Amino acid sequence: MDNQVYLKILKCFGAKGTRFTTEDLARELGTSKRTVYAYFSSKDEMIEKTIDFVFSQIIQSDTDILEDAGLPIQEKLRLYFQNIPDAYSIGAIIRHMDDFQRYYPRLYEKVNHHLDMIWDGAIELVEEGMNRGELHQVDTVILKLMLNETLKKLLDYEFIAGHQVSFESGTKAMSDIVLYGLIKAESS
Incomplete structure (x- = not known):
């Protein structure tokens, strides 16, 4: 499946949430509804495969960092935190979690499962680093x-707008706080 199809689904999803139609997607792709249904058997499948697409990209790029044996743990952690997912892709999904919970409870659970696991690699690195001293x-x-x-x-539009912070600046601030802490190192 061409990644562009998933990106177009995300665009439709970002605009209308779960209320986007197959016709909306066909228009975005410049094709017919029949062609869309050649790829997907249902709207549920469209949404589920798009969720899988977004999170598989995150998982793959995190795995590439974790498995790079040539990098020390501190560098892996820095790269892991710089590898924060694209705000638009994941945000388009998160922004409509209420609709997922109401109309697609199985997909709601799937997204929550992915979100609960998104930091597992960083936690493994931290534990490894602690064990090594x-x-x-x-x-x-x-x-x-x-x-x-x-x-x-940081993926909540109302929070971002109300605090005048961008997803990117917020994730950078978060990673800086975690990686470098609050207290300055004493100079020797």
């Missing part, structure tokens, strides 16, 4: 909670 000891349950909740807030 390369990182400070921290409570990884609380760290993961902080990361999950911050990401969800």
Whole structure:
């Protein structure tokens, strides 16, 4: 399946949420509804495969970082935090979670499952670094909670608009706080 199809579904989804129609997608693709149904058997399948597409891209790029044996843990962590997902793609999905919960409960659970796992690689790196004595000891349950909740807030349009922060600046600030902390290192 051409990635452009998923990007067009995301565009329709971003504009209308779960209320987009097959006709909307066909118009976006410059094709017929019949052609759309040659790719997908139902609207549910369109949405589910698009969710899978978005999260598989995130998982693959995170895996590439985690499996790079030539990088020290600190560099892997820096890269992992710089590899924050595209705000539009994931935000288009998150913004319509109420509709998912109401009309597509199985897909709602799937998105939540993906979001709950999005920081697992970073947590594994932190635990490995702590075990090696390369990182400070921290409570990884609380760290993961902080990361999950911050990401969800940064994907919430009302929060972003109300606090005049962009997704990109917010994720950079979050990663800087996690990676470099609040207290300046004492000079020797």
